[in-house]
Amino acid sequence: MADHSEIARATAAGTVLMICGPTAAGKSGLALALAERCGGVIINADSMQLYSDLRILTARPDDAQMARARHCLYGVIDGAERASVAAWLAMAADAVSAARQDGALPIIVGGTGLYFHAAIHGMAPIPDVPSEIHAACVRQHAYQGGAAFRAALAEHDPITAERLHDGDSQRLVRAMGVVLATGRPLSGWQQDPHQGAIQGRPLRIAVMPPRDDLYRTINDRFAAMMTQGAEDEVSALAARGLDPSLPVMKAIGVREIMAMQEGHMPESLAVETASRDSRRYAKRQMTWIRNNFDAEITLSKQQLERNIQEIFAILSKRG
Numbered sequence: 001m002a003d004h005s006e007i008a009r010a011t012a013a014g015t016v017l018m019i020c021g022p023t024a025a026g027k028s029g030l031a032l033a034l035a036e037r038c039g040g041v042i043i044n045a046d047s048m049q050l051y052s053d054l055r056i057l058t059a060r061p062d063d064a065q066m067a068r069a070r071h072c073l074y075g076v077i078d079g080a081e082r083a084s085v086a087a088w089l090a091m092a093a094d095a096v097s098a099a100r101q102d103g104a105l106p107i108i109v110g111g112t113g114l115y116f117h118a119a120i121h122g123m124a125p126i127p128d129v130p131s132e133i134h135a136a137c138v139r140q141h142a143y144q145g146g147a148a149f150r151a152a153l154a155e156h157d158p159i160t161a162e163r164l165h166d167g168d169s170q171r172l173v174r175a176m177g178v179v180l181a182t183g184r185p186l187s188g189w190q191q192d193p194h195q196g197a198i199q200g201r202p203l204r205i206a207v208m209p210p211r212d213d214l215y216r217t218i219n220d221r222f223a224a225m226m227t228q229g230a231e232d233e234v235s236a237l238a239a240r241g242l243d244p245s246l247p248v249m250k251a252i253g254v255r256e257i258m259a260m261q262e263g264h265m266p267e268s269l270a271v272e273t274a275s276r277d278s279r280r281y282a283k284r285q286m287t288w289i290r291n292n293f294d295a296e297i298t299l300s301k302q303q304l305e306r307n308i309q310e311i312f313a314i315l316s317k318r319g
Contacts, residue, residue, distance in 0.1 A: 010315045011105045014200035016096055017311070019109040020045070020116050020293055021207030022282035024217045026302045028061060030207060031109040033304055034311065035069035041099035043092055044073040045110030045119070050088065051248045053079040053237050057230045058251060059221070070104070079237060079248035086126075089118045089196055096198055108198075113288040120202060122194035126186070129177035137173045137180070138245045146172065157185035170247065203314060206295035208286060209302065215279050222253065222275045226267070231257055252277050 017034065021027040031042050044050065048058040052075040055062070060074055072095040077083050092108065092115070099106040108119060141149045146166035153172060154161035156179040164171050175186040182189070209217070234257040242249055249255075256270040256277075265273075289295070296314065299307050 010318045011100065011103060013318055014100075015105065015315065015318055016198060016200045016202050017105065017107040017109075017205065018045075018116060018119065018202045019107065019205045019207060020113070020289055020295070021111055021209075022214060022285035022289070023059070023111055023278060024221050024282065025111075025207040025209050025214060027109050027111070027207040028059075028065075029302075030205075030299070030304065030307060031107050032061070032065060032069055033308060035105075035107055037308065037312075038105050039103075040105040040107045041070045041072060041095065041102075043095045043099075043106055043108045044071070045088070045092070045108050045112055045115040047083060047088070047110075047112040047115065047247065048251050049074055049110070050077045050083050051075065051079050051251075052077065053240075053248055054233050054251055054254070056225050056228050056233055057253050057257075059225075070099075072098075079240065079246065080242055082247060085114050085118050086123055086196075088115055089123060089198075092119060093196065093198055096200070100200075106200075111285050113285065113292060116293065118196070119198040120204075122197035124190045124192045124194055126178060126189045127182055129174070129181045133181050134173065134177045137176045140176070141169055141173050142245075149173075149176070152176070153179075156180075157187055159187035160185060169245075170250070173245075201318065203311070203318070204293055204295045204297075205311060206289050206293055206298045208289065208298055208300055210300065211283075211286075214282060218278045218282060219275045222278060223271055225253070226271060231261065234258060235261065252281060 017040070019027045019031050034040055035042050046058070048054065049060045050073060051058070055075065061071060066074070073088070073091055076091070096106040108116075144152065146169060149172055150161050150164065150166050153176050157175055160175045164175070178186045178189065230253065234254055237248070237254065238258055238261070253274040256265060256274045259265040260267050260270040297310060
């Protein structure tokens with residue numbers, strides 16, 4: 001196994017670990033074990049774990065886990081705000097720089113593919129969409145519905161409309177907002193040179209358990225969340241009266257638990273529906289990872305010691 005001097009050389013060489021996997025795959029546990037072994041800093045790349053409101057429902061590390069190693073970008077954004085890929089990238093770049101200044105190995109971990117894509121490739125310099133235009137697009141989407149809104153987007157940006165599906169409300173609204181605010185389609189902006197990629201040599205690690213095992217874990221985890229305080233979290237979130245279009249309001253399980261608490265859905269159906277949505281999300285994550293992440297190491301089993309040895313072996317060669 002690599003010793004601390006080898007890790008230090010890899011850190012000095014600009015290596016950054018990137019651990020990507022679907023929800024409930026065990027990637028956070030792997031990141032924590034690695035950080036403890038080599039003095040690493042864990043940097044969140046899960047869009048929902050950025051928000052402060054839903055620690056349990058988004059499976060954010062608890063206080064005991066966060067005390068075992070330095071963690072960054074967990075629970076740092078209020079639910080009333082809208083996180084963006086650009087905002088995350090800027091924060092992540094700062095966290096990576098700070099880790100390197102301290103001689104620590106940066107470990108980016110999560111399951112949000114757009115974050116990893118931005119970290120590796122940077123982003124096109126797309127201007128911010130004014131809040132009033134965004135709000136108008138949200139209202140238009142709510143009035144028309146996903147299919148009709150996507151058809152309207154296709155009149156302005158057929159390339160983006162073709163690659164999005166009707167239910168992808170956040171990205172549909174974003175694309176429409178960009179074209180209305182700038183007069184140029186999102187697909188056009190995305191062809192411009194990208195900027196802001198995380199500097200260094202990424203070591204890309206994909207955590208991809210067998211699907212049946214993953215789905216069982218997802219089902220068990222959501223059931224456990226219900227006993228650990230997820231209902232109280234959602235009650236507190238509902239009491240804030242936030243705009244239902246905000247990302248935090250769309251976290252898996254929020255809608256179902258709210259419906260249960262309002263008497264519109266039995267608990268068994270709420271758990272079943274949220275677990276199903278989580279499984280579907282995991283399936284989309286795995287598809288993205290296979291098609292876009294280009295992992296150097298793919299871990300299919302939760303054999304922690306063996307996995308760590310494999311990662312350290314590559315780090316040793318890089319040193």
